[in-house]
Amino acid sequence: MSAKLSERAQLLRRIIRSHKRWDAIFGLLGLLAMSLAILTLVALFAQMVIDGAPRLSLDFFTSFPSRRAGQAGILSAWVGSFLVMLVTALFAIPVGIASAVYLEEYARKNWFTDIIEINISNLAGVPSIVYGLLALGLFVYTFGLGQSILSAGLTLGLLILPIVIVTTREALRSIPQVIREGAYACGATKWQVVSDHLLPYGTPGILTGVIIGLSRAIGETAPIITIGALTFIAFLPPVPFQGEPVAGLFDWLFSPFTVMPIQIFNWTSRPNPEFQLNAAAASLVLVVLTLGMNALAIWLRYRLRKNIKW
Amino acid sequence: MSSTLTTPLPVMEQRLTGAARLAELAQIKAARKRKDKLIELILLLAACVSVFTTLGIVYVLVKESLVFFTHVPLWDFLTDSQWTPLFEDTHFGIAVLLAGTLSSSGVALLVAIPLGTIIAIYLSEFANHTVREVLKPILELLSGVPTIIYGYFALLFITPMIQKIYPDLPTFNILSAGLVMGIMIIPYVSSLSEDAMRAVPMSLREGAYAMGSTRFQTAMRVVVPASISGIASAYILGISRAVGETMILAVAAGMQPNLTLNPLEPAATVTSFIVQVALGDLPHGSIGYQTIFAAGLTLLIITLLFNLLGHWMRRRFREAY
Numbered sequence: 001m002s003a004k005l006s007e008r009a010q011l012l013r014r015i016i017r018s019h020k021r022w023d024a025i026f027g028l029l030g031l032l033a034m035s036l037a038i039l040t041l042v043a044l045f046a047q048m049v050i051d052g053a054p055r056l057s058l059d060f061f062t063s064f065p066s067r068r069a070g071q072a073g074i075l076s077a078w079v080g081s082f083l084v085m086l087v088t089a090l091f092a093i094p095v096g097i098a099s100a101v102y103l104e105e106y107a108r109k110n111w112f113t114d115i116i117e118i119n120i121s122n123l124a125g126v127p128s129i130v131y132g133l134l135a136l137g138l139f140v141y142t143f144g145l146g147q148s149i150l151s152a153g154l155t156l157g158l159l160i161l162p163i164v165i166v167t168t169r170e171a172l173r174s175i176p177q178v179i180r181e182g183a184y185a186c187g188a189t190k191w192q193v194v195s196d197h198l199l200p201y202g203t204p205g206i207l208t209g210v211i212i213g214l215s216r217a218i219g220e221t222a223p224i225i226t227i228g229a230l231t232f233i234a235f236l237p238p239v240p241f242q243g244e245p246v247a248g249l250f251d252w253l254f255s256p257f258t259v260m261p262i263q264i265f266n267w268t269s270r271p272n273p274e275f276q277l278n279a280a281a282a283s284l285v286l287v288v289l290t291l292g293m294n295a296l297a298i299w300l301r302y303r304l305r306k307n308i309k310w
Numbered sequence: 311m312s313s314t315l316t317t318p319l320p321v322m323e324q325r326l327t328g329a330a331r332l333a334e335l336a337q338i339k340a341a342r343k344r345k346d347k348l349i350e351l352i353l354l355l356a357a358c359v360s361v362f363t364t365l366g367i368v369y370v371l372v373k374e375s376l377v378f379f380t381h382v383p384l385w386d387f388l389t390d391s392q393w394t395p396l397f398e399d400t401h402f403g404i405a406v407l408l409a410g411t412l413s414s415s416g417v418a419l420l421v422a423i424p425l426g427t428i429i430a431i432y433l434s435e436f437a438n439h440t441v442r443e444v445l446k447p448i449l450e451l452l453s454g455v456p457t458i459i460y461g462y463f464a465l466l467f468i469t470p471m472i473q474k475i476y477p478d479l480p481t482f483n484i485l486s487a488g489l490v491m492g493i494m495i496i497p498y499v500s501s502l503s504e505d506a507m508r509a510v511p512m513s514l515r516e517g518a519y520a521m522g523s524t525r526f527q528t529a530m531r532v533v534v535p536a537s538i539s540g541i542a543s544a545y546i547l548g549i550s551r552a553v554g555e556t557m558i559l560a561v562a563a564g565m566q567p568n569l570t571l572n573p574l575e576p577a578a579t580v581t582s583f584i585v586q587v588a589l590g591d592l593p594h595g596s597i598g599y600q601t602i603f604a605a606g607l608t609l610l611i612i613t614l615l616f617n618l619l620g621h622w623m624r625r626r627f628r629e630a631y
Contacts (some may be wrong), residue, residue: 019524026526030432033425034445040493041452044463051466098356106350107357120360125547125617126610127554129581130367132588133606137370141594158363165360189342191349212454219456222556222581226588226602261458261557268462268561276466283459294454298447 048287052280060281064234065263069274074282076233077263080149081218083237083252084259087153088160088217093210095157096164101194103165104172124162131159132226140227147228149237150253155223160213167209171202204304208297215293219286221261232266233258260286371610374603381597387604393567393578395601396587402601404608406567410577414488414559415552417573421492422548426499427541433500434507435529446501453497461561464490469562482564482576491558499548506540507533539627546620550613556581580609 063073099120107113135155145151175198183193199206237255240248260282267279379387382402390403429449433442468486473479479486510533518528534541564576565586578586584602592598 019527022526023524026428026529027432027436030428030436033428034432034449037425037429037452037493037496038445038448040490041448041455043467044455044459047463047467048459095356095359098353099360102350102353102357106353116357116361119364122614122617123360123364125550125613126367127550127556127581127613129554129556129584130371130606130610133584133603134363134367134370136588137374137603138366158359161360161363189346191346215454219458221456221458222560222585225585228588261456264458264462265557265561268458268465276462279462280466283462286456287459290454290456291451294451295447298450 045287048280048284050280051277052282052284055277055281056284065232065258065266066234069272069278072267072275072278074260074263074285076236077258077260077282078285079236080233080257081259083149084152084156084224084257085214085218087150087253088156089210089214091154091157092160092164092213092217096161096210096213097168097199097206099161100165100168100172101198104169105190105194105198120162120165124166127222128159128220129222129226131155132223134158135223135227146254147256148254149257151227152224152257152259155227156217156220159220159223160217163213163216164206164209167212168202168206171205171209172198174205175201204300208300208304211293211297211300215290215297218259218293219261219290221265224259224262225265367610371603371607374600375607378597378600378604381600382604391569393569393583395598396590400597402604403569404580404605406569407578407580407583407605408608409569409571410484410559410563410567410579411553411581413571413573413577414484414491414555414563414579415549416571417485417488418491418495418552418555419545419549421489422495422499422552423545425492426496426544426548427503429496429500430503430507430541430544431529431534434504435525435533446504449500450497452494455494457494457555457557458561460490460494461487461558464558464562476574479574480564480576482562484559484563484573484575484577487558487562488573490562491552491555494555494558495548495551498551499544502544502547503537503541506537506544509540510536539624542623542627543620546616546623550616553612553616554581554609556585560585580605 059071060073061078062075063071064075065077066072099116103113103116107116132155135151139145139151139154140147145154179197179201180193183197188196233256237252237257240250240252264279264282264286267275267282270276387402387404389405390401391405392401393403393406394401433446437445464486465481468490469479469481469483472486514532514536515528518532523531559579560582563579563582565578565582566576567583568575568577570577584605587598587602590598
């Protein structure tokens with residue numbers, strides 16, 4: 001009897017051991033999968049630092065692209081990226097926040113609101129190159145904006161609109177109802193509640209979304225290629241009120257341009273390996289920029305969660 | 311707040327009384343109401359921008375594709391086995407591009423789905439709080455890297471690395487582009503799956519543990535089945551990312567149309583074809599110009615189908631707690 005019992009106990013112990021082994025194996029597998037993903041990120045970074053760091057110098061930032069790889073730089077590319085981002089931000093931030101405020105605070109629950117909501121979640125899944133086709137057909141040819149900074153900025157603005165809307169809505173939703181009720185009880189109108197309470201309290205969350213959206217836009221290549229941005233640009237957009245003839249305040253909006261990702265694409269697709277070193281250097285700049293923006297957003301979100309206790 | 315608080319003040323200084331004061335107040339109230347209505351209208355217009363975007367996309371793609379399909383019969387578009395829109399002898403068989411999209415997405419998903427799921431289960435069920443808080447943001451950085459840089463990485467790092475093991479691999483191939491694409495998609499799969507798993511109520515896990523389950527058993531037999539709808543929609547998001555990915559393929563997979571599912575060969579996909587045409591100098595209104603809209607429409611329909619499938623699955627298999 002007791003022999004049988006101890007036999008059973010041993011069997012049980014064996015089963016428990018084997019189950020625990022599975023636990024350990026899976027824990028290891030998880031760490032392995034995780035480190036594979038992170039190693040890729042490290043390898044990517046290392047590859048660019050090794051290839052690109054020697055090319056990085058002040059000249060690289062202040063020179064135009066050139067036929068000679070050693071003298072080529074990213075001046076027109078980073079200026080173009082900066083101006084396109086300016087247009088994107090000026091379009092996407094107000095429109096995105098306004099849509100989010102409408103959907104979260106004003107919209108009644110009806111079929112029209114449903115359509116807008118479904119539509120936004122679908123837009124977030126549309127491939128970026130399709131936005132490029134939209135811009136090509138609508139902005140470039142129908143509206144006649146041409147292959148300009150304005151077209152590109154608006155395209156990327158539309159592209160990141162769902163990101164800005166979704167994060168702004170989350171930020172608004174996380175503000176407790178008590179705040180709204182308190183303000184209404186003091187006689188505030190809806191807009192006063194929104195502009196004096198909800199938007200200020202939601203700012204960190206909204207900012208996170210805006211930064212993530214812009215970091216996505218700055219690395220976006222496909223839609224800008226589709227609208228036909230030139231790849232070899234050795235001049236800068238006109239500065240307002242300067243030059244000959246004198247440029248107008250908004251002339252730069254309609255100027256041809258190139259951006260960082262397009263410059264990288266152009267250099268990567270050349271057979272001469274020296275240009276690929278340029279591509280690595282420009283990629284390094286771009287990736288530091290986007291990862292920096294992402295890290296900023298993550299840090300903001302972290303601080304937000306830590307500091308605010310309603 | 312300042313603007314509306316200061317407006318009534320001068321009125322109070324005049325010390326209106328009785329009916330006059332009431333009328334004054336009513337006027338202020340009406341003005342505020344009007345302002346609020348106006349603001350609501352402006353906000354509504356902003357919300358409609360996204361609807362107009364969709365309408366714009368559909369309008370542009372359908373308009374140009376309709377012209378395209380007057381030149382090329384739909385049947386040929388679907389069944390022709392060659393894709394040579396820019397040659398003298400034109401053929402428009404979308405199957406050629408779809409084959410490229412299929413094999414590249416296939417490779418990417420073979421990487422992203424297993425790794426993404428394992429990482430999600432690990433982060434949600436195995437890792438402690440600190441590990442999760444540190445690793446999750448780092449993982450999310452993977453999806454923040456611009457895709458053109460992944461393309462560069464696939465072409466100049468992954469391909470030479472695979473060539474050391476398998477020397478016959480051509481410089482441009484679907485395999486390395488797909489592998490890198492898979493790594494890029496991991497965070498999309500893992501983050502959404504993990505959110506779904508974390509939404510499973512603690513009581514279910516506690517029940518399983520009380521019955522003597524190990525972590526692994528709890529994860530596989532309780533948590534994963536309970537969150538399957540969320541996991542499935544994470545997969546679908548991953549698929550639609552893979553299908554729509556452009557620059558990695560344009561850089562690393564070559565852009566020659568090639569009717570094959572073999573990932574060891576170079577091939578064009580629906581997306582990289584659009585890039586290739588856009589890089590050239592096609593006149594507005596030519597048949598070559600319209601092909602990219604037909605290709606874009608195909609792409610949009612595919613991703614839309616996946617989106618709908620995702621919505622349906624979420625609704626069909628949702629477990630409400």
